[in-house]
Amino acid sequence: MENKTEWVQVGDLAAGFAPDSNILEYVNDLEGKTLDCFMENGWLIRHSFDSGNRLTWEILEGKGVGEKVIESYTATCIREGIYFIDFIKSQEKATTVSLIINLNTNNGTAVINRMPSKEETMRPAYQSVLDGDLLTAVDSAFVQFTIGTAYTEGRGHHITDELIGKRVQYTYSPHESYEHVYLNQNYYTWQCLNGVEKGLADTDLCHYYKIDEALYLFVWREKIIPTAGVIMIDLKRLKTTGKIVGYDGTDFKKLNNFPVGAYAKLLNETNHII
Template structure:
């Protein structure tokens, strides 16, 4: 039976996932390329890629910098780019879904809570009408290399995963199950691995990127964690990352890649309910 001592840090989770992990290789094809991202909210940010780093600068000067990045693709022509941006004395998780087919993108900007925020109890947050998790994520859409116009980005919230029960094999030793309950929550459990026996229900977000291709983001409340993966139901593959504090002192980060072979266990149809 699981108990409180079974919960581990994101850094320990990364160590458990690492041996023989089924991660996708980092793509080299973005090296030398440049995109101007025109956001729906009016931002215009130039992104230039070399072999190791992405360099960005906003036309209005509100953001600029460079960072190491990871680029992968589970579907030809659609890229997931992930990096950490340190700005305004804070670390930000930046994930870009770059869609060359529609010349559009979706950006996910996430952040972790402070040590003080993690000490606020779940019960007090519930009574105050707050989300139970203190992990933050914001979603932005836009167009590539051309000014934004309404409808330019086809990526949109979806309920197509709701009712699905999927199994994810991240390595020979790490296996998880996801049950997509409703548009806002999912349940996970570790079937095999360093978190075996643990489970929870957490806040999540679903976006349809293309036919049977989804961006899935979750925010955990017990161990502050931001998870983000692309799920390809056609090719039974997922790829993304898990972001959190490496240890329990809030002084270092872990942002590690995760990828899986996934299969559908069952699908529940609630009819008109």
């Protein structure tokens, strides 16, 4: 290995993923629909899907009541009635929202990712250790909700351990492929088999939720280049949909929030004996 960095900025990663990618096509199935989302924190947020790719969200109950914003969104459908909806919050700094909505069960998960400031990113890792903080400066919040009826305990999506022990290869395009090893409830290891990050590998913080049978929400937060991934993994269909977000370059002024999708291949599964 040469004595220089091999880590790739998110903008360069997006450019590498783009040609001939295996993303799902965007859908307009939700156009004309209004979904009242009763959040587990007591908020009620109305999402109105307007023509084109416009989404209007309005806080009907909770902090900021009366706030109403129009955003530009994308949506994919991983299974019938199950959608991945994503947008950049136009009035908040470096913040994105991903909505995982299951219209078959009328529940969902909101994933709010906030990219760190330059100062937060430049903080030494050892200082984070001394202060008892996470090594990643990327902030992710998860809020469960129900659609159309008041939220009650347990009606959202649940944290799962069903991916733990699995080793899966993901082909994002003819020239981009990765391997994931899901180690435990908090960490997974990735390596790039082919593509702009070929040869790179790391172990990062992650989160798992079960959406349906053999269908999962997987979120990771990287600690070197500020990056978050929000992915739905369908191990029946062997397909994924989702996004990766980070800064477009090194000036911390512009986000690159790009879609990803892959074909999945389960390589093996480890069951530890303890």
